[in-house]
Amino acid sequence: MNPPPRRRVRKVVVGLTALAATAATALVLPSFFTAANAAADPVVVKSADFEDGTTQGFTRRGTVETVANSTTVAHAGSRSLAVSARASSWQGPQLDVLSTMQKGVRYTISVWVRQASGAGTAPYGLSVERRLTGTTTAYDNIVRNVSVSDSGWTQLTGSYTLGNDVDFLTVYVESQSGTFDFFIDDFSMSYVPAQPVQTNVGSLKGALAPYWSQVGAAVSPSTILAGKADLLKIHYNSLVAGNAMKWDATEKTEGVFSYGDADTIVNFATANNMKVRGHTFVWHNQTPAWVFQDANGATMTATAANKTLLLNRLKAHIDALAGRYKGKISAWDVVNEVLNEDGTPRNSMWYQIAGLDYIRNAFTWARAADPGAVLCINDYNLTVGSKRDGMYNLVNQLKGEGIPIDCVGSQMHNNINWPTASDTSAMLDKFAALNVTQQITEMDVSIYTDNTSSYTTVTDAHQTALATRYKALFDVFKAKASLISSVTFWGVSDDDSWLQTWPIARLDAPLLFDSQLQVKPAYWAVTGLNPSGTVTTAVATTTRPPTSAVPTSAVATTRPPTSAVATTGSTGPCRVTYAVAGQWPSGFQGDVKVTNTGTTAINNWTLTWTFANGQTISQLWNGSVTQSGANVSVAGAAWNSSIAVNATVNVGFLASWNDATNARPTAFSLNGTACTVA
Structure with missing residues (x-):
């Protein structure tokens, strides 16, 4: 008689916000998007x-x-x-x-x-x-x-x-x-017959190399074959097993280990000079029932004997798994999802039986088993204040006790409206004080903002919103790149995303490559590349490059951008450079740089200007915008609200234009004082 199927428990993402009117954006997708994604x-x-x-x-x-x-x-x-x-x-x-x-x-x-x-x-x-x-x-x-x-x-x-x-x-x-x-x-x-993997779109890992040496994807044995293997080799230099290293996959029966799928992934990575992240030693899900059964086979209760038994099993599991892959794993998610949303410890069987000792011992034993691996505590929704504070307090306490926690991993399961750039920045700043590295461990962006909606197609408006959210988040990541040691996407392409089946079975498009392995607008938004595969000058010459949701060479410009304005006679303590980074029928991308040319820092800045041709901003990153008619007011975000002497902040936006010209503004004021226009 055949047993019932093994149930794969999926992670839960909370904190989703209501659906915003993303379909109203002025961005027009370039012609290459539709052509590249047309399936046979x-x-x-x-x-x-x-x-x-x-x-x-x-x-x-x-x-x-x-x-x-x-x-x-x-x-x-x-x-x-x-x-x-x-x-x-x-x-x-x-x-x-x-x-x-x-x-x-x-x-x-x-x-x-x-x-x-x-x-x-x-x-x-x-x-x-x-x-x-x-x-x-x-x-x-x-x-x-x-x-x-x-x-x-x-x-x-x-x-x-x-x-x-x-x-x-x-x-x-x-x-x-x-x-x-x-x-x-x-x-x-x-x-559907596979389309060839694109070879003229540059490389994700190459474009992000100025920021991070490891750019990864979650894989399974089925996603390191055929076209997806080619895609991985081009764009990624780090892999993580989505399920193959979890407890139920490696030790379903006590003391009987199965490494087939994990070995396949590690061997592929080794053969292709890729790093491997280990995921995960301890999780409240996908752990076999026997782990929490006492010596008589009954469900454990909180006794001293059961605590000893449970921790002995944990040590044996870590010793076996970490020992097998010692020297082949760059980082381990030692414990996974240990907090509630309010920041208190999750009341899992681990915590009920062993309290925080399961975390203390897991890190201690992992360090002994593989001294060269970076050891991470991994969780989701760390952009939410209560959970972020709870994680900070937990790590601060354990590090103070000498527990070897090297890293905080943020899963970053997001949607097209959430989280904000400011909350993401606050998360990175919060953990920076702990003297740990940070890793983005399970990055994706759902097109849904609730658990019940279902679309029959992924529209251009969805792709626009997806690209905008990815850009906003990666602008923060790039600005704070020194705090982050690696970025990992939770899947290779849309078809193998866990979001195709969770929380319900529905069409989703959360990654940078579609189900035909073709790049999406989100890819250009993250990389700053253009369709010829080259990096724009801005990316090559700045430490925090502006990226574009729509590459300029990918669209037909029916009305040529106007030339740069001449320097005005104003000589205030600031200099503004305004540029049209990309332009297409009915829309354009603007880029504004503000430099402090004075002798003191400028705090809580607000930049104002007036459009001359009816331009209307629909999306803005690195700040917040209000617009009344032609008058625009942009305030800095929480993480860039102060401009040091000789420092520059960068603001980008998407806007519509409907006049015969798209003239640049000729005057800017910063906190009410006129700036030099360059």
Whole structure:
């Protein structure tokens, strides 16, 4: 009898804000975006409609249920496949795809499901079972917990990429609970022929090299194959295993270790001169039940004996895992997600049984097992004040006790409206006082700002909002690059993002490369590159380069930008340089530099100017903007509100223009005093 599938617990992102009117932005996406992301038609490699009166290759997973062709109900046509007499929820129909599914190819798999009459509603899932002789059977979820009723048909659909050698491979449908009879119909498995990886767009790791020596991505064995392997080699020099090094993947049974997937990732990284981040020794999720069972097999309670047993298991696990990869891991997420949102310790089984000693010992044992690795405490929502303060207090306390915490890792699971640049800056400044390095460990930006919405397409407005948010955050990261030792994105391309299935199954686009491995506007916003793959002059010559959501050479300029204005006669303690960084029909990107040419620092600055041709700012970074008619007022952000003598701050914005010209302003005032215009 086959066991039920292993459940992969996903991280939770909180603090999402209400959806803003991002679709109203004036930014027009360049023509290369649509062309680069146009996918070929899908190729169907397996289908079943049951209209021939057979099961069309579907068989039962267990030994007692019945799988038979039926005319009772049908999604289309007159027949479907009926599943009845189940004894367990995992029992149901399966289809052998061993000879059809190719390793490294991303397949879209879908099936329509309906409960039998009178069965009501229950959650269903679509999964893959795979195994290789001599290895443990694995269960990979394609989609889970979709409500299916007895009053209509529901489609289960998702994507799957095989990343392992197998000699047994099936796709199956199961209920997550209950043993009601059900029907399936119109099964399909298809793939879209891959587009070549772009080689003329520069390199993410190269563009960010002036800031960080490690630019990474979370991977699995399926994402280091074929085109994604090529993409990784071009753009990344660091990898982290999304799941392959977690406890349930490496030590499902006490003392029995399985390193197959982790070895595959580490070996790929080593062969391609990439660093590896280890993730993670200790987490409250994806930890096998036996870890928290006492000597008699019962769930642990807070006793001295159980604390000793639990910590002994933790030490054995760390010694084994860190020992195997000693010298091959640049940094370890030693403990993961240990705080509540209010900054207090998470009341996990770890904390209930061992208090803070599980954290103290985990770091101490990790240092002994791999002295050369940077040891991090990793969590999400550290841009939120209460949680940030809680993390600061915890790390400050433990470091004061001599616990070897080298690093605070911020996951940075974001959305198109959140967090703000100022909150992100405050986070980096807060932990700088702890004398630790900081790492951005799980970066992505969802196009959703709630847990229930679902879009059928990713629109140009979504791409614009995504690029804008990425730029705002990376402007802060770059300005404070000395505080950050590495940046890691949580996935390679949109199709392998965890956000495709969490918090619900829905289309999302949270990364810099789309499902066809093509660059998106967010890529240009982060890198400051243009489509020819070269770095702009500004990026090459400044320590904090302005980047662009739309590269200037990627769009057709129908109205040429006007020339720079001449220097005015004003001689105030400031100098302003205004430039049009990019211009396209109905929109442009502006760049404003303010230099303190006086003899004292300028604090809490506000810069004002007047547009002459009806220009209207829609997005601004590195400050806050108000505009009344033609009059614009820009105030500094929390992290750049003071301009030291001879220092320069940079503000960028996106704006619309609808007149015959796009003239630059001729006069600027800083805190009410006129500035020289350069």
